[in-house]
Amino acid sequence: MKLLVIGAAGMIGARLAARIAADGTLGGRPVESMVLADVVEPARPEGAVPAIETHAVDLSAPGSAAMLIAGRPDTIFHLAAIVSGEAEADFEKGYRINLDGTRDLFEAIRLAGREAPYAPRVVFASSIAVYGAPFPEAIPDDFALTPLTSYGTQKAIGELLLADYSRRGIFDGIGLRLPTICVRPGRPNKAASGFFSNILREPMNGQEAVLPVSEEVRHFFASPRAAIGFFLHAATMDTGPVGPRRNLAMPGLSATVGEEIEALRRIVGEKAVKLIRREPDETIARIVSGWAPDVSADRARVLGFKAETTFDEIVRAHLEDELGGVAKV
Amino acid sequence: MKLLVIGAAGMIGARLAARIAADGTLGGRPVESMVLADVVEPARPEGAVPAIETHAVDLSAPGSAAMLIAGRPDTIFHLAAIVSGEAEADFEKGYRINLDGTRDLFEAIRLAGREAPYAPRVVFASSIAVYGAPFPEAIPDDFALTPLTSYGTQKAIGELLLADYSRRGIFDGIGLRLPTICVRPGRPNKAASGFFSNILREPMNGQEAVLPVSEEVRHFFASPRAAIGFFLHAATMDTGPVGPRRNLAMPGLSATVGEEIEALRRIVGEKAVKLIRREPDETIARIVSGWAPDVSADRARVLGFKAETTFDEIVRAHLEDELGGVAKV
Secondary structure, three states, X not given: OEEEXXXXXXXXXXXXXXXXXXXXXXXXXXXXXXXXXXXXXXXXXXXXXXXXXXXXXXXXXXXXHHHHOOOOOOEEEEOOOOOHHHHHHOHHHHHHXXXXXXXXXXXXXXXXXXXXXXXXXXXXXXXXXXXXXXXXXXXXXXXXXXXXXXXXXXXXXXXXXXHHHHHOOOOEEEEEEEOEEOOOOOOOOOOOOHHXXXXXXXXHOOOOEEEOOOOOXXXXXXXXXXXXXXXXXXXXXXXXXXXXXXXXXXXXXXXXXXXXXXXXXXXXXXXXXXXXXXXXXXXXXXXXXXXXXXXOOHHHHHXXXXXXXXXXXXXXHHHHHHOOOXXXX | OEEEEEOOOOHHHHHHHHHHHHHOEEOOEEOOEEEEEEOOOOOOOOOOOOEXXXXXXXXXXXXXXXXXXXXXXXXXXXXXXXXXXXXXXXXXXXXXHHHHHHHHHHHHHHHHHHHOOOOOEEEEEEEHHHOOOOOOOOEOOOEOOOOOOHHHHHHHHHHHHHHHHHHOOOOEEEEEEEOEEOOOOOOOOXXXXXXXXXXXXXXXXXXXXXXXXXXXXXXXXXXXXXXHHHHHHHHHOXXXXXXXXOEEEOOOEEEEHHHHHHHHHHHOOHHHHOOEEEOOOHHHHHHHHOOOOOEOOHHHHHOOOOOOOOHHHHHHHHHHHHOOOOOOO
């Protein structure tokens, strides 16, 4: 089978492409070729896939989407996006990439299908940013999307388009409403959500990390490993039982910052916990208070999506996948 | 104040423009000018507004939106849309007018605001078509939008854009999720929902009407008179208490076809009821079974929106507003 990964230089996209390249198969079928695209040229993963192309391309530029699907991939992973903070700071860029880019891709598939029958599986990365406070204790699957950022708005629009194009048989789409990814690998960044990962990742590397909110703050998490699992399952599952509601809140772990820290203490030790420095930040506390504390994700669980059920698992996944199993503290 | 009505040749748009022209005021403030636009030239209403312009214009054509807001209207009513059946039959036209046209309007306002401060009130006509079955008994305000038509998808996207542009202060928007309008004036049409109005309007005119579903079918209604009231209230209300959830399910009357017929019997008489011919249609019955039977509309009621509470009122509103108070049967 032929695959296309858009956003393949991103944190999840690169790991997804690496995993498929290593496996050489998807859902038990051999992968003959992969096209990896992003605004910067993605890395070429090692593995068992005979043909891998990498493209540096702006999805929203005229002709980009048509070029990317010219090979008629059987499965398309669409993870390309301007992230939350940048989409809020740059209104036009956010709408251009996150809305127009997504629509261009969907339209390119529709137009290709008019030339010859074509209806690929499309797996779309959405986000819990589609929700906006106030929330019930756990957000049910039929809860309204009232995003409080332009990024969340653009993802919610992508979800609506995905459902309509799927309903019309233009493609066979599944939207994945991802929890906050934790532990997010890489360097600390200025995203308001950064501290959830920083306070685990940095101490595991022997570095200090700042905690700007109280230990009572509750949010909803899944590991990068779980997220890769969501994409692989969405690409290979039977979509018959999904029905017209094509966008699924992914399962995850609802946990407090205190529970994160306890897991770090259990798995890595007190020395790591001592590297967390409390530095309350009212602005971050206010932003985070508008985020979802818990998501029921009942439909996704029934449909076979799986995530961690304890923070110990999340900490261990980071140790194993990013640090070769050993903390540097 | 200066007003713009887009979709002013439509059933609601024309009556809204006529009502404001007759009043000469909106929310107690004198209306100096009205621009009335639609894809066909709207009628010029009589009344007390000194300056009325009418334009035949395709909202999605380049430059149209900027031209329409060149006079910097204080209040914009946006009712222009390709209706449900046509948006389903013509995918490209539906998206072009209902999505791109709406976005062009919102963008024109944003760009005008970069030249000089500008943040008009924008009242957007949405629809209960944004909902998709299965439903709870009465749809709550925080229920997910999972439309089952392209029209519903386009309206749901318009709602998301309206909320984001309002959150950013680009304009002060209110989206009105309209119930099915009944009694819809004019000739019978082929819309699947047509019979809800046909079985009242045609008998009141001494004409036969076809009922394709059982009397147990339940749906959610408001009169054209109530709908005009929604738009006037949305244009003049204090939007402070609305918060970031700018799209409001409008109140209405949940009633069965049997209750419609009983109201016709009480207000007009048995002679009118005898003109309803039962002719079951499986296709229409199936389509209608996917529609909302009831909507709670709690927020809108608290915010001062009002609709009929009995079908007798709906029948009387049609008699008074369209037939000079006297049925022709």
